[in-house]
Amino acid sequence: MMPELVTPQESDGEVRLAALAVLAQQARDLVDAVTLTDVPEDELTAVTAELVALTERLGAVRREGPLRHEFGPDGRFRHLGNAVVGDCNPHALPLVVGRTAEGGVRADLAFRPSHVGPPGSVHGGVSAMILDHLLGEAVAAAGKAAMTGTLSLKYRRPVPYGVPLLGAAAVSRSEGRKTWAEGAISLPDGTALVEATGLFITPAQWVGIGTDGRETAEARAADGGDPVEGGRSGPR
Numbered sequence: 212m213m214p215e216l217v218t219p220q221e222s223d224g225e226v227r228l229a230a231l232a233v234l235a236q237q238a239r240d241l242v243d244a245v246t247l248t249d250v251p252e253d254e255l256t257a258v259t260a261e262l263v264a265l266t267e268r269l270g271a272v273r274r275e276g277p278l279r280h281e282f283g284p285d286g287r288f289r290h291l292g293n294a295v296v297g298d299c300n301p302h303a304l305p306l307v308v309g310r311t312a313e314g315g316v317r318a319d320l321a322f323r324p325s326h327v328g329p330p331g332s333v334h335g336g337v338s339a340m341i342l343d344h345l346l347g348e349a350v351a352a353a354g355k356a357a358m359t360g361t362l363s364l365k366y367r368r369p370v371p372y373g374v375p376l377l378g379a380a381a382v383s384r385s386e387g388r389k390t391w392a393e394g395a396i397s398l399p400d401g402t403a404l405v406e407a408t409g410l411f412i413t414p415a416q417w418v419g420i421g422t423d424g425r426e427t428a429e430a431r432a433a434d435g436g437d438p439v440e441g442g443r444s445g446p447r
């Protein structure tokens with residue numbers, strides 16, 4: 212039988228989303244446990260059988276797609292399903308990004324053993340994913356809604372997992388629809404492990420849309436001052 216499709220609008224109360232975030236965290240802990248487990252084979256088989264049953268229970272009612280960009284109850288734009296920052300996405304660290312006094316962004320982070328690539332250190336693609344997002348957040352902090360056009364990485368030293376690290380990024384310049392940003396993942400003492408530069412491009416159809424998905428004041432003025440009711444929908 213086909214599972215029933217439930218749209219986000221029908222199912223997403225804040226209490227349910229909070230429960231989903233707890234489930235996502237448990238799933239992250241499960242991934243760590245799978246990555247590091249050394250229990251005997253029969254126990255692996257028994258746990259797998261239980262996980263098959265749990266997977267079926269969760270899949271009994273499925274939504275059409277991952278959680279979308281939306282406005283939270285505090286009026287802030289959020290994306291709980293995001294692969295890097297989404298509290299409800301088990302794939303996300305999740306990264307908690309804050310703004311700096313200088314207009315850039317920063318985030319404390321610690322990679323998990325499941326992020327391993329080369330012996331004892333984090334996969335370069337995982338570092339790239341984090342830096343892509345941080346640079347994008349820096350661009351958003353500068354008021355630009357944009358997507359990554361190019362991303363260039365300099366891997367200076369192996370990135371360890373399981374230890375506190377710092378991610379930071381800031382915009383370096385902006386020209387029309389193009390914005391350049393740079394950033395790094397560093398040890399707490401400031402030693403840079405991976406450095407990134409990127410070009411972010413505001414898609415032509417996003418011109419006049421702010422980083423909260425709503426029409427900007429400039430665009431409203433150009434349109435004759437009529438605000439867009441409820442804002443345009445964000446990227447899916």
Ligand SMILES: CCCCCCCC/C=C\CCCCCCCC(=O)SCCNC(=O)CCNC(=O)[C@H](O)C(C)(C)COP(=O)(O)OP(=O)(O)OC[C@H]1O[C@@H](n2cnc3c(N)ncnc32)[C@H](O)[C@@H]1OP(=O)(O)O
Pocket residue numbers: 343344345346347348351355356357358359360361388389410412413414415416417420421422423424443444445446
């Ligand atoms: C509804 C609004 C809601 C707003 C929401 C804002 C949220 C902010 C909040 C929170 C921050 C979150 C942070 C996220 C961070 C993560 C970001 C990602 O991972 S993004 C996924 C990976 N990137 C893609 O999938 C892009 C795929 N590519 C495209 O969609 C297009 O190619 C795009 C938008 C990059 C360019 O398309 P065109 O049609 O606008 O571009 P054309 O008009 O042809 O070119 C404009 C100029 O840009 C250059 N250009 C175009 N693409 C380029 C590229 N890839 N690299 C370098 N230059 C490029 C061109 O040569 C041209 O330059 P010349 O004006 O001639 O000087």
